[in-house]
Amino acid sequence: MTERTARLHRSRWDIFCRVVDNFGDAGFCWRLARQLALEHDQQVRLWIDDPAALAALRPGAAAGASCEGVRIEAWRDDDPRLATVCVDEVADVVVGALACSVPDGYRRAMARRRPVWIDLEYLSAEAWVHTHHGLPSPKPDGLVEHFFFPGFDDATGGLLREADLLARHDAFDADARRAFLASIGAAVRPDARLASLFCYPDAPAVALLDAFAARDEGWRVLVPAGVAPSVAGHPVAVPVPFVPQADFDRLLWSCSLNFVRGEESFVRGLWAQRPMVWQAYRQAEGVHMPKVRAFVERWVEAAEPGPAAAAALARMETAWNADPADVPQALDGLIPALPALRDASARWARANAARPDLAARLAEFVAGKLY
Numbered sequence: 001m002t003e004r005t006a007r008l009h010r011s012r013w014d015i016f017c018r019v020v021d022n023f024g025d026a027g028f029c030w031r032l033a034r035q036l037a038l039e040h041d042q043q044v045r046l047w048i049d050d051p052a053a054l055a056a057l058r059p060g061a062a063a064g065a066s067c068e069g070v071r072i073e074a075w076r077d078d079d080p081r082l083a084t085v086c087v088d089e090v091a092d093v094v095v096g097a098l099a100c101s102v103p104d105g106y107r108r109a110m111a112r113r114r115p116v117w118i119d120l121e122y123l124s125a126e127a128w129v130h131t132h133h134g135l136p137s138p139k140p141d142g143l144v145e146h147f148f149f150p151g152f153d154d155a156t157g158g159l160l161r162e163a164d165l166l167a168r169h170d171a172f173d174a175d176a177r178r179a180f181l182a183s184i185g186a187a188v189r190p191d192a193r194l195a196s197l198f199c200y201p202d203a204p205a206v207a208l209l210d211a212f213a214a215r216d217e218g219w220r221v222l223v224p225a226g227v228a229p230s231v232a233g234h235p236v237a238v239p240v241p242f243v244p245q246a247d248f249d250r251l252l253w254s255c256s257l258n259f260v261r262g263e264e265s266f267v268r269g270l271w272a273q274r275p276m277v278w279q280a281y282r283q284a285e286g287v288h289m290p291k292v293r294a295f296v297e298r299w300v301e302a303a304e305p306g307p308a309a310a311a312a313l314a315r316m317e318t319a320w321n322a323d324p325a326d327v328p329q330a331l332d333g334l335i336p337a338l339p340a341l342r343d344a345s346a347r348w349a350r351a352n353a354a355r356p357d358l359a360a361r362l363a364e365f366v367a368g369k370l371y
């Protein structure tokens with residue numbers, strides 16, 4: 001907490017989250033809300049239109065409940081509390097998360113209350129984010145919305161990272177790993193080489209598991225429930241439950257290689273300090289591929305795993321996202337590069353942990369608008 005953010009003491013925040021699909025929106029908003037409450041001592045309400053998506057990530061986080069300092073509210077368009085809103089009910093800080101708009105009734109009351117208003121955008125690795133981060137967007141009624149872009153460097157809003165994350169990672173030793181794997185019922189031999197698989201339904205998951213099996217190195221792949229039903233019963237697949245968000249980190253830490261999907265688990269994969277292969281949410285006509293390349297290039301540029309490891313990772317990313325026939329060869333190229341990628345991941349995480357994370361940068365930004 002800086003001198004300026006200390007002045008935010010117990011400010012009221014309303015974060016609005018619309019779940020478009022899957023878990024990323026709820027997962028990101030929950031992490032942010034929780035960190036603002038626990039690490040920055042803010043009073044946070046999280047308005048979410050699909051509380052069930054949140055409950056899968058944080059058991060007990062039901063509408064009307066207070067969890068870890070965050071009040072969770074079901075956001076329904078017909079909610080009378082949001083149709084007619086008194087000025088006093090508007091928070092000091094209003095966040096439209098992942099570019100969602102604030103409900104109309106609330107928005108009308110904002111014009112009189114004049115809170116700090118943030119449009120919190122999706123994570124992007126593309127360069128234009130630098131020129132858009134922090135920009136004001138004045139409205140006809142005099143209110144000003146500010147764009148806040150997550151990102152990979154100091155010219156952006158940064159990445160979410162809990163204050164104790166790296167310490168928890170470092171304390172996760174062999175005993176903790178064994179206990180965790182037992183707690184999720186992962187039936188694996190102690191000498192198994194572990195990977196995890198979190199992917200979209202169109203991923204070439206069977207081809208990947210066949211390629212692991214063909215290497216005959218004792219690889220086993222942990223597959224959370226509901227992910228990749230096509231690999232059920234595969235000799236390399238190890239079914240595990242879909243775990244709460246806090247255990248998802250432990251799952252990543254337990255493996256030597258993680259396959260992750262979506263922005264939220266990309267960031268968790270980075271902090272896990274393990275090599276990872278990322279699958280982007282598929283969009284028509286392959287428009288997601290520049291995004292994949294940008295994410296990988298951005299990370300490679302910062303982490304410097306060396307040209308051979310970087311090339312092996314890039315080939316695997318292309319195979320996994322767009323060229324399934326190349327998955328076996330790409331995996332064969334990736335496995336020898338794992339030690340270099342792991343070292344680079346650890347270097348990257350250490351260097352970045354010295355910088356403020358997204359919640360801290362957002363608090364600082366807001367404090368700068370309020371004081």
Ligand code: TRH
Binds near residue numbers: 024028243263
């Ligand atoms: O669920 P996603 O595919 O979400 C995506 C992205 O957010 C994308 O931007 C959006 O456009 C699209 O949905 C509609 O992947 P993501 O972002 O990685 O979020 C997954 C969350 O689920 C993350 O917080 C980790 C969590 N998780 C668990 O907590 N436990 C688990 O067992 C697993 C597999 C995931």
